[in-house]
Amino acid sequence: MEAGLYIVPTPIGNLSDISLRAIEVLKYADLIAAEDTRHSQNLLLHLGVTTPTIAYHEHSKETVADKLLERLAQGQRIALISDAGTPLVSDPGYHLVREVQAAGLQVIPLPGACSVITALSASGLPTDRFYFEGFLPAKQTQRRRRLEALANQEGTLIFLEAPHRIVATLEDMVAVLDVGREAVLARELTKTFETISRQALKDLSQWVADDPNQQRGELVLMLGPVLTPPSQVLDASVRRILTLLAAELPPRKAAALTAEITGVKARELYEALVAQKLDEQGYT
DSSP: OOSSEEOOOOOOOOOOOOOOHHHHHHHHHHHHESOOOOHHHHHHHTTTTTOOEESSSEEEHHHHHHHHHHHTTTTTTEEEOOOOOOTTTTTTHHHHHHHHHHOOOOEEEOOOOHHHHHHTTTOOOOHHHHHEEEEEEEHHHHHHHHHHHHTOOOOOEEEEEGGGGGHHHHHHHHHHOOOSSSSEESSSSSSTTTEEEEEEEEHHHHHHHHHHHGGOOOEEEEOOOOOOOGGGEEEEEEHHHHHHHTSSSSSHHHHHHHHHOOOOOOOHHHHHHHHHHHTTTTTO
C-alpha cells in the first residue's frame, strides 16, 4: 500500500458486503479515521482488524484534520470510514479530502456499499438522471420551501430521512409536489427487515402513516419524475397503436415498435404507458 488517504466504504447492514480490498486496506493502514470509533469497533472486530482508530466527525474535524495531514505528510496510510456505507455521502469527510488534495497528498477511493445507489438500483424509477438531496430541513416551513424548489428538478429525487420525521415528510411531499409521481421507500437495506415498496406518492404516504413498522430503521425515500398523462402526449391514432401493441408485448418493446411506426419518441411512449397503468389503478 502506498501512502495516502484511503476512502473505504463499509457495509450498510449485512457485514458480508465489504470488499476484499477494503479489508486489506483496513488491516494494513497505519490509522483508521472513523465517524464513530465505538460503532466501527464492532465491524473491525468482526473482520479481525486491530489497526488503531481516531474519531473524525463534524465536531472534531478541525482539530483532527491537522493531525491526519501531518501523518500523511510523513508517508503514512490512513483509512477514512463512516458509520455505514461510502464516506463523504452526507457526512463531513469532504473537508478532509479537500485539505489533503490542497497539500499535494494522495486520495485513493475504493468502491463499495452506498445506501443511495443500492436503493436507486432496486427502485424501479428512472436511473438515467437522478438528484441526491440528502436530509430535508427538520422544520415544516423550511422543508416545504425546499420541496417547492425541487418541484421542477428533472429525474428521480433521492432523500434520506429520520424515522420520526418520515410521516410528516411524506405528507409535505403530497401537499407540495405533484401527487401523480411514483414514490419508493427503501428501508433497512441489506438487513433482516429490508423493505422496498413503490407506490403512488399519496398511497405510499398513507401506507407509511398506517404502519408503524415502516417508520423504523434506516430510510431512503425516492420520488420519480412527474408522469405526463397519455392524453397530453399522444393523439388518438398513436395511442391506439401503443395500446394494441402493449396488450401483446412488454411495455418497452411496445413503445419501441410504436416509435418506429409513428415517429414519436420511445421514451414518451413508455412514460405514457406507465401513466396509463397508474391511472387504471386509481393513481391520480
